[in-house]
Amino acid sequence: MILKQNGSRGFRAYTSKHLDELLQRAGLDDEERLRIRAVATVLPFRTNAYVVDELIDWSDIPDDPIYRLVFPQADMLPEADVTRIAGLLRDEAAKSEITAVAHDVRMKLNPHPAGQLQLNVPRVGQEPIQGLQHKYPETVLFFPKQGQTCHAYCTYCFRWAQFVGDPDLKMASDDVERLVEYVHAHPEVTSILLTGGDPMIMGEPVLRRYIEPLLQIEQLESIRIGTKSLGYWPQRYITDPDADDTLRLFSRVVESGKNLAFMAHFSHPREIEPQAVQEAVRRINDTGAVIRTQAPLIRSINDDPAIWTHMWRRHLTMGMVPYYMFVERDTGPQDYFAVPLARAYEIFRDAYAGVSGLCRTVRGPSMSATPGKVCVDGVTEIAGQKVFVLHLIQARDPELVGRPFFARYDPQATWLTDLTPAFADRFPYEPAPLGAARLSA
Numbered sequence: 226m227i228l229k230q231n232g233s234r235g236f237r238a239y240t241s242k243h244l245d246e247l248l249q250r251a252g253l254d255d256e257e258r259l260r261i262r263a264v265a266t267v268l269p270f271r272t273n274a275y276v277v278d279e280l281i282d283w284s285d286i287p288d289d290p291i292y293r294l295v296f297p298q299a300d301m302l303p304e305a306d307v308t309r310i311a312g313l314l315r316d317e318a319a320k321s322e323i324t325a326v327a328h329d330v331r332m333k334l335n336p337h338p339a340g341q342l343q344l345n346v347p348r349v350g351q352e353p354i355q356g357l358q359h360k361y362p363e364t365v366l367f368f369p370k371q372g373q374t375c376h377a378y379c380t381y382c383f384r385w386a387q388f389v390g391d392p393d394l395k396m397a398s399d400d401v402e403r404l405v406e407y408v409h410a411h412p413e414v415t416s417i418l419l420t421g422g423d424p425m426i427m428g429e430p431v432l433r434r435y436i437e438p439l440l441q442i443e444q445l446e447s448i449r450i451g452t453k454s455l456g457y458w459p460q461r462y463i464t465d466p467d468a469d470d471t472l473r474l475f476s477r478v479v480e481s482g483k484n485l486a487f488m489a490h491f492s493h494p495r496e497i498e499p500q501a502v503q504e505a506v507r508r509i510n511d512t513g514a515v516i517r518t519q520a521p522l523i524r525s526i527n528d529d530p531a532i533w534t535h536m537w538r539r540h541l542t543m544g545m546v547p548y549y550m551f552v553e554r555d556t557g558p559q560d561y562f563a564v565p566l567a568r569a570y571e572i573f574r575d576a577y578a579g580v581s582g583l584c585r586t587v588r589g590p591s592m593s594a595t596p597g598k599v600c601v602d603g604v605t606e607i608a609g610q611k612v613f614v615l616h617l618i619q620a621r622d623p624e625l626v627g628r629p630f631f632a633r634y635d636p637q638a639t640w641l642t643d644l645t646p647a648f649a650d651r652f653p654y655e656p657a658p659l660g661a662a663r664l665s666a
């Protein structure tokens with residue numbers, strides 16, 4: 226039984242200010258700590274006392290998966306960059322100089338993968354709408370302004386660029402009226418996905434201001450919330466002062482006749498072990514919301530089929546629906562975390578083989594790339610050629626969904642852009658070369 230803490234929230238965040246102290250706890254020497262602090266000038270660092278005290282096994286540093294999930298590692302960035310910044314820190318260089326160098330390093334890390342800032346900027350009339358992405362016909366993503374942080378940051382986060390304070394790397398909006406207006410103008414939109422950051426960082430009164438207006442939109446079938454809060458701060462649903470109000474808000478979504486899809490990000494089975502998580506899941510399920518689970522496949526954190534089998538089976542018994550296994554995106558310290566597509570497919574297949582049909586709602590390994598979500602279905606040999614078999618789970622162009630296509634087998638490929646087509650001169654989502662239409666006409 227978890228006691229309510231008399232209205233006090235008890236949430237304690239740690240940021241780069243606390244990094245050195247925390248690393249001392251890990252028993253790292255001066256030079257190691259300095260290099261990690263250098264990485265943390267480029268990539269965002271944030272965690273909290275729950276993660277540090279309840280989830281990390283400090284006797285197993287640096288191998289502990291949760292430690293690796295939230296703490297930067299010295300070798301996440303190119304050695305020369307880390308050495309340069311570590312030198313500046315050691316010499317106590319001016320903050321502005323360190324910031325400038327860190328910014329340059331960031332710019333080499335593909336901060337906005339899949340054309341996040343440029344592609345399909347939605348408009349009402351002539352004006353672009355900040356904080357809104359309309360990537361698939363039926364689905365609109367919305368980035369609430371107050372939801373642009375998390376209870377802790379994952380080291381592999383593909384949205385890392387939003388957390389580092391470079392204004393040109395941010396996108397968010399507090400204009401829910403524009404969102405409503407946009408959805409009314411686009412009757413094909415049936416699903417709104419609130420994302421971030423983590424929308425569940427917002428207190429209930431703020432969250433309600435975003436969600437309430439959506440309940441009036443008749444065409445909407447679902448409201449999704451992408452969140453890591455169950456893993457990083459389950460107290461959000463149990464003992465936080467607004468926990469009960471939050472659950473009532475979820476109930477109201479369900480009562481309005483819409484699906485509240487709670488998209489829970491779980492990277493490792495350790496995150497679902499605490500009793501508090503089980504209690505939080507039970508309380509969310511009681512509202513009629515449906516919890517679906519997803520995570521990327523990350524080298525050194527969860528690149529083992531046994532981890533996924535265990536996770537999906539536990540999710541099922543806890544009352545959650547396995548949804549996606551993602552491929553780590555081509556951004557940030559991708560080289561550090563990437564699992565080759567060939568290996569990702571084997572891990573998915575072996576994990577999938579170890580679960581009952583009730584867990585086989587999960588799909589993957591899936592790359593959320595510019596043309597859509599590309600799933601690696603397998604590796605096979607066709608007419609003497611070894612190939613990847615792929616299909617689009619989601620696409621900007623719905624015509625392309627669910628049609629198999631092929632790429633040449635490449636054991637090193639880690640992302641869609643590493644692949645070349647097999648049995649065709651282009652991938653189905655690539656435009657026909659100029660003149661081809663005329664020739665076939």
Ligand SMILES: *Cc1c(COP(=O)(O)O)cnc(C)c1O
Nearest residue numbers: 360361364366418593598618619
């Ligand atoms: C996965 C994803 C969605 C949602 O797609 P579903 O297949 O409906 O879950 C929306 N936008 C982006 C950018 C995504 O990666």
